[in-house]
Amino acid sequence: xxxxxxxxxxxxxxxxxxxxxxxxxxxxxxxxxxxxxxxxxxxxxxxxxxxxxxxxxxxxxxxxxxxxxxxxxxxxxxxxxxxxxxxxxxxxxxxxxxxxxxxxxxxxxxxxxxxxxxxxxxxxxxxxxxxxxxxxxxxxxxxxxxxxxxxxxxxxxxxxxxxxxxxxxxxxxxxxxxxxxxxxxxxxxxxxxxxxxxxxxxxxxxxxxxxxxxxxxxxxxxxxxxxxxxxxxxxxxxxxxxxxxxxxxxxxxxxxxxxxxxxxxxxxxxxxxxxxxxxxxxxxxxxxxxxxxxxxxxxxxxxxxxxxxxxxxxxxxxxxxxxxxxxxxxxxxxxxxxxxxxxxxxxxxxxxxxxxxxxxxxxxxxxxxxxxxxxxxxxxxxxxxxxxxxxxxxxxxxxxxxxxxxxxxxxxxxxxxxxxxxxx
Amino acid sequence: xxxxxxxxxxxxxxxxxxxxxxxxxxxxxxxxxxxxxxxxxxxxxxxxxxxxxxxxxxxxxxxxxxxxxxxxxxxxxxxxxxxxxxxxxxxxxxxxxxxxxxxxxxxxxxxxxxxxxxxxxxxxxxxxxxxxxxxxxxxxxxxxxxxxxxxxxxxxxxxxxxxxxxxxxxxxxxxxxxxxxxxxxxxxxxxxxxxxxxxxxxxxxxxxxxxxxxxxxxxxxxxxxxxxxxxxxxxxxxxxxxxxxxxxxxxxxxxxxxxxxxxxxxxxxxxxxxxxxxxxxxxxxxxxxxxxxxxxxxxxxxxxxxxxxxxxxxxxxxxxxxxxxxxxxxxxxxxxxxxxxxxxxxxxxxxxxxxxxxxxxxxxxxxxxxxxxxxxxxxxxxxxxxxxxxxxxxxxxxxxxxxxxxxxxxxxxxxxxxxxxxxx
Numbered sequence: 001x002x003x004x005x006x007x008x009x010x011x012x013x014x015x016x017x018x019x020x021x022x023x024x025x026x027x028x029x030x031x032x033x034x035x036x037x038x039x040x041x042x043x044x045x046x047x048x049x050x051x052x053x054x055x056x057x058x059x060x061x062x063x064x065x066x067x068x069x070x071x072x073x074x075x076x077x078x079x080x081x082x083x084x085x086x087x088x089x090x091x092x093x094x095x096x097x098x099x100x101x102x103x104x105x106x107x108x109x110x111x112x113x114x115x116x117x118x119x120x121x122x123x124x125x126x127x128x129x130x131x132x133x134x135x136x137x138x139x140x141x142x143x144x145x146x147x148x149x150x151x152x153x154x155x156x157x158x159x160x161x162x163x164x165x166x167x168x169x170x171x172x173x174x175x176x177x178x179x180x181x182x183x184x185x186x187x188x189x190x191x192x193x194x195x196x197x198x199x200x201x202x203x204x205x206x207x208x209x210x211x212x213x214x215x216x217x218x219x220x221x222x223x224x225x226x227x228x229x230x231x232x233x234x235x236x237x238x239x240x241x242x243x244x245x246x247x248x249x250x251x252x253x254x255x256x257x258x259x260x261x262x263x264x265x266x267x268x269x270x271x272x273x274x275x276x277x278x279x280x281x282x283x284x285x286x287x288x289x290x291x292x293x294x295x296x297x298x299x300x301x302x303x304x305x306x307x308x309x310x311x312x313x314x315x316x317x318x319x320x321x322x323x324x325x326x327x328x329x330x331x332x333x334x335x336x337x338x339x340x341x342x343x344x345x346x347x348x349x350x351x352x353x354x355x356x357x358x359x360x361x362x363x364x365x366x367x368x369x370x371x372x373x374x375x376x377x378x379x380x381x382x383x384x385x386x387x388x389x390x391x392x393x394x395x396x397x398x399x400x401x402x403x404x405x406x407x408x409x410x411x412x413x414x415x416x417x418x419x420x421x422x423x424x
Numbered sequence: 425x426x427x428x429x430x431x432x433x434x435x436x437x438x439x440x441x442x443x444x445x446x447x448x449x450x451x452x453x454x455x456x457x458x459x460x461x462x463x464x465x466x467x468x469x470x471x472x473x474x475x476x477x478x479x480x481x482x483x484x485x486x487x488x489x490x491x492x493x494x495x496x497x498x499x500x501x502x503x504x505x506x507x508x509x510x511x512x513x514x515x516x517x518x519x520x521x522x523x524x525x526x527x528x529x530x531x532x533x534x535x536x537x538x539x540x541x542x543x544x545x546x547x548x549x550x551x552x553x554x555x556x557x558x559x560x561x562x563x564x565x566x567x568x569x570x571x572x573x574x575x576x577x578x579x580x581x582x583x584x585x586x587x588x589x590x591x592x593x594x595x596x597x598x599x600x601x602x603x604x605x606x607x608x609x610x611x612x613x614x615x616x617x618x619x620x621x622x623x624x625x626x627x628x629x630x631x632x633x634x635x636x637x638x639x640x641x642x643x644x645x646x647x648x649x650x651x652x653x654x655x656x657x658x659x660x661x662x663x664x665x666x667x668x669x670x671x672x673x674x675x676x677x678x679x680x681x682x683x684x685x686x687x688x689x690x691x692x693x694x695x696x697x698x699x700x701x702x703x704x705x706x707x708x709x710x711x712x713x714x715x716x717x718x719x720x721x722x723x724x725x726x727x728x729x730x731x732x733x734x735x736x737x738x739x740x741x742x743x744x745x746x747x748x749x750x751x752x753x754x755x756x757x758x759x760x761x762x763x764x765x766x767x768x769x770x771x772x773x774x775x776x777x778x779x780x781x782x783x784x785x786x787x788x789x790x791x792x793x794x795x796x797x798x799x800x801x802x803x804x805x806x807x808x809x810x811x812x813x814x815x816x817x818x819x820x821x822x823x824x825x826x827x828x829x830x831x832x833x834x835x836x837x838x839x840x841x842x843x844x845x846x847x848x
Contacts, residue, residue, distance in 0.1 A: 111829070167836055301756050301828060323762050324752035332725050337816055338747050341765035346835060392761055392828035404725060404816035405535070411770060412591055417838040 027053040031073060034080050041083075047108045050099075051076070065108040066100025088384075092376045102379060103356065106387040148203070148230050153365060154358035159203035159230070162265035162296065163348035163396045173354040176347070181209040184262060186416045187340065187400050188294055189409040190214040194259035197221070197285055199251035200266030204231025204244070210262075211243040218244045219258070221251035252281055260293060261286050267297035267326070272319045275329040282334035282401075292339070292402040292409045295330070298348075299323050299395045323397055331401045339408040340400040345389045348396040352386035451477040455497060458504050465507075471532045474523075475500070489532040490524025512808075516800045526803060527780065530811040572627070572654050577789060578782035583627035583654070586689035586720065587772035587820045597778035600771070605633040608686060610840045611764065611824050612718055613833040614638040618683035621645070621709055623675035624690030628655025628668070634686075635667040642668045643682070645675035676705055684717060685710050691721035691750070696743045699753040706758035706825075716826040716833045717760070722772075723747050723819045747821055755825045763832045764824040769813045772820040776810035 035057035039049045048060035048067045056067075070076045075095040078086030090096040098105050148159070155161060156174045164176035165183045184206060190196065192215035201207050201220035204227070210216050222228050228246045235241040251263075261282060270278055286293055303322040321329075327338055359366070359378060367375050388394040402408045410416065459481035463473045470488040473481035476495055494500045499519040502510030514520040522529050572583070579585060580598045588600035589607045608630060614620065616639035625631050625644035628651070634640050646652050652670045659665040675687075685706060694702055710717055727746045745753075747765065755762055783790070783802060791799050812818040826832045834840065 165836075167838065169835065301759075301761050322752065322756070324748040324756070327751065328746065328748035332746070332748070335725075337725050337767060337769075337819055338765065338821075339767050341762065342837070343761060343763045343832065345761075346832065392830075395761055397762075406816075408767065408770065411593065412589075412841075413766070413837060414591065414841040417836075417841045 025052075025073060027051050027055070031076060032058065034076055035070070038076070038079050038083075042109065047105050064100075066098055066102075066105035068105065069097040069099060071095040071097065088380060091380050092373055094372070094376065101383075103353070103383040103386050106384050107390055110387050110391040110393060148226060150366070150369075151203075153362040154355055158205035158209075160205045161202055163344055164351040164354075165344065166347055166350055173351065173358070176351065176354075177205070178209075180347075181206050182213070183416070184264065184294055184296065184398070185210055185214050187398065187409070188260045188262060188292060190216050190260060193217065195219075195257070196260045196262060197251070197254055197258040199254075199261070199263040199281075200269070201227075201231065201246065202265070203227050204234060204246060206262065206264055207231070207244045207246070208235060208238060208240055211240045212238065216243070216260075219247055219254065220244060221247050221249055221254065223248065223250065252277055254281060254285055256285070257287050257291075258285055259287055259291055261291075262294045262296075264294075264296040265298075267295050267330075268320055269318050272321065272325070272329070275325075276333060279330050279333035282330070282336060286334075286336070286403060288403045289406055291406060292400065293336070295326065295397075295399045295401075297321070297326070297397055297399075299326070299397045301392075301395065320394070323395070323399075326397070326399060331399065334401075335404055336401040337404045337408075338399060339402050339410075340398075340413070342398045344396040344398060345392065345394065348394075349386050349389035352382055352389065356382045356386065449476075449497060451475050451479070455500060456482065458500055459494070462500070462503050462507075466533065471529050488524075490522055490526075490529035492529065493521040493523060495519040495521065512804060515804050516797055518796070518800065526807040527777070527810050530807050531814055534811050534815040534817065572650060574790070574793075575627075577786040578779055582629035582633075584629045585626055587768055588775040588778075589768065590771055590774055597775065597782070600775065600778075601629070602633075604771075605630050606637070607840070608688065608718055608720065608822070609634055609638050611822065611833070612684045612686060612716060614640050614684060617641065619643075619681075620684045620686060621675070621678055621682040623678075623685070623687040623705075624693070625651075625655065625670065626689070627651050628658060628670060630686070630688055631655070631668045631670070632659060632662060632664055635664045636662065640667070640684075643671055643678065644668060645671050645673055645678065647672065647674065676701055678705060678709055680709075681711050681715075682709055683711055683715055685715075686718045686720075688718075688720040689722075691719050691754075692744055693742050696745065696749070696753070699749075700757060703754050703757035706754070706760060710758075710760070710827060712827045713830055715830060716763070716824065719750065719754070719821075719823045719825070721745070721750070721821055721823075723750070723821045725816075725819065744818070747819070747823075750821070750823060755823065758825075759828055760825040761828050761832075762823060763826050763834075764822075764837070766822045768820040768822060769816065769818065772818075773810050773813035776806055776813065780806045780810065 031051060035049050035051055036059050039057040039059045042049070046061055046064040048064045049057035050060075050067045050069050051057065052069075052071055070079065071090075072095055075086070075090045078090055079096075087096065091098075151159060151161065156164075156177045158174070158177055158181075160177040160180070163180065164171075164173060165180035166176045167179040167183070168175075171179065188196075190210060194214075194216045196207075196210055196216045196218045198207050198210075198218055198220040201222045204220060207218045207220035208231075211218050220231070222231075225248055228248050231246050232241070235244050235246065251266075267278075282293060298320050300320055300322050303325055323341065331338055356379070359382060363375055366378070385394075389396065400409065455475060459473050459475055460483050463481040463483045466473070470485055472484035472488045472491045474484075474491050474493050475481065476493075480491075494503065495514075496519055499510070499514045502514055503520075511520065515522075575583060575585065580588075580601045582598075582601055582605075584601040584604070587604065588595075588597060589604035590600045591603040591607070592599075595603065612620075614634060618638075618640045620631075620634055620640050620642045622631050622634075622642055622644040625646045628644060631642040631644035632655075635642050644655070646655075649672055652672050655670050656665065659668050659670065675690075691702075706717060722744050724744055724746050727749055751762055780803070783806060787799055790802070809818075813820065824833065
């Protein structure tokens with residue numbers, strides 16, 4: 001759920017200048033005034049602007065989380081005119097560099113934004129963009145040419161590309177992804193031989209966990225043939241292929257009913273206009289008696305349209321919803337009641353930090369395969385996403401629901417956390 | 425949260441006929457056809473209509489959850505024409521009686537309604553009405569002439585008039601109310617010497633629990649002088665009057681800030697038009713750094729206006745919101761994020777069952793003080809409310825929220841349920 005391809009941020013011809021010439025161009029008084037103006041827009045954020053002559057902008061604070069190194073005049077003008085538009089592309093091109101932690105710098109800019117929304121809304125919008133990209137990525141065919149090998153370099157061994165659950169704050173990524181899979185199963189209170197439909201199964205980790213640990217039968221839907229080949233091979237290796245059916249199809253084509261419906265990291269790609277269709281699927285698929293479901297998705301506090309750049313370039317129709325929209329437009333029209341909602345945004349921040357660490361460890365291999373710009377793109381998106389979840393710009397909701405007249409899957413939550421009732 | 429006054433259901437002059445004359449009036453062929461028609465509207469619901477001659481309506485099932493005994497022709501016509509309007513009032517007047525469990529009969533009618541909404545929407549709307557009344561009750565001055573003595577006959581000793589929390593299904597009402605108070609405190613992660621604002625404190629049980637068990641300082645708002653006298657006397661007896669300030673005022677007049685804001689069973693009375701005002705209070709009152717809040721309220725899956733009869737007679741402005749409305753119109757405009765939502769509707773059903781039991785045990789005393797009709801009114805409302813929560817017509821939500829940029833009160837829920845972290 002966090003990433004972006006290089007191909008979609010490559011339209012920066014209007015930024016293309018000869019870098020060595022730019023870097024050697026002396027800093028003028030006008031440049032310094034511009035730099036001071038950009039520094040002022042950072043307000044109290046502890047980030048310092050530094051120009052290509054190595055000097056800080058006037059007004060830069062003494063202490064800072066990090067420095068924005070502006071490599072040339074064009075990048076400076078871009079920041080001054082519309083940081084929202086130019087920061088990301090200039091960063092990826094290496095025309096803006098960071099001294100210190102990329103995440104901390106983005107975080108500082110985001111917090112500045114929270115304090116001064118009128119000024120910083122635009123300047124930190126790339127943070128939102130980062131997440132929108134990540135949210136939108138998965139369904140987009142042409143991103144999958146990155147391939148399973150690329151993701152396996154930095155995801156956990158189960159290839160789970162969604163927010164993990166750190167039941168214990170010291171957990172590793174691998175442990176936390178397994179803990180997430182199990183938390184989802186416990187919230188659904190799965191019982192042996194029940195039937196489950198999973199919409200958007202990625203590399204199949206959850207489907208296989210449900211079948212292996214809870215003895216259920218799963219129909220798992222995905223549009224990516226490459227992910228499914230990986231998932232099917234794993235199912236065969238583990239002897240679970242008789243219990244898990246991986247289906248290369250739109251989940252909306254699901255036939256029949258199920259005891260439990262689950263979707264982790266897919267709702268972001270459904271798009272607002274398709275919520276009614278999703279509600280229809282839930283209404284006709286989830287058994288009215290004893291059925292239940294879980295949606296795990298990136299959300300927001302306040303509805304807002306997806307950044308137009310993302311909608312156009314990355315994924316037409318993607319949308320990160322507010323919790324209220326999901327309750328009103330998906331759960332309620334399915335004649336379901338919301339049973340339980342958990343906001344795991346800080347778990348996603350930690351997941352992203354772990355992905356960044358692992359990405360850094362694999363950087364030389366990624367760079368050898370795909371180049372420096374590709375690395376910088378991913379680093380920016382991972383760091384930007386982490387900042388977005390840390391600042392509360394983005395939320396991560398798990399929503400459990402059940403048919404209105406049906407008994408909800410649990411009477412209290414205690415069994416979900418004590419181990420009692422986890423396996424029935 | 426569950427009750428209704430007699431005074432507000434007394435407008436049944438159009439039903440007033442001479443009962444003894446009616447009862448002695450022979451059942452005609454037209455009566456029997458009408459009765460069969462009403463029986464058909466019950467469809468598959470296992471409730472039998474029985475007329476005043478002791479004979480069942482044609483089409484009545486052999487097995488049933490209970491019998492509706494129709495005492496006279498006017499009641500029969502009322503049921504046939506508009507059960508929604510006449511059932512409750514005829515029941516209270518004793519012109520319709522129930523053989524078997526009132527709750528089970530109402531439940532059966534509700535379930536029939538779910539299966540045949542077009543027919544049964546009206547006929548079981550009294551269930552919704554019952555809850556709307558209960559939801560609306562507390563702020564209405566003239567209901568409080570019922571007095572503390574009346575409620576003390578059947579509430580728990582702490583006088584908690586909201587949904588309890590049955591941490592263990594075998595808990596008594598008293599234990600479950602204490603468990604609820606503590607669950608609220610744990611969700612808020614209260615720490616010694618923090619400050620809490622409680623909006624709508626009833627008889628003060630939560631405020632006193634927070635101060636006694638968690639060492640916080642509480643400002644508790646309530647408009648009912650009689651409840652506050654009771655609460656203040658208890659605070660003095662327990663030596664908590666220096667830590668808990670009971671304030672006879674609208675909570676919107678609260679000044680200053682607090683670490684935690686809590687409101688249990690008040691949102692139903694706020695009314696949709698005042699959500700913006702509530703959001704304003706939250707925004708200016710809850711500390712942006714480390715602050716958090718909890719709203720506990722009766723909710724619905726789908727927004728719908730309050731029954732006009734209730735709005736006019738019982739409480740102008742009361743409204744039972746959908747979760748989506750609270751998220752969108754209260755939490756988001758306060759610049760808060762939803763952290764956690766729990767639906768406790770089955771706990772409210774059990775609370776109401778316990779209240780009904782205790783009411784039955786106190787019936788003779790209530791009857792001696794207030795009469796048969798008063799007893800029947802309360803019995804109907806308690807039973808109707810229980811049915812509404814059991815069928816999912818009504819929900820009970822606890823919503824935890826925190827300022828967007830602030831660290832949420834807990835990283836995982838496990839400490840809320842294991843005892844770890846409950847007292848810090």
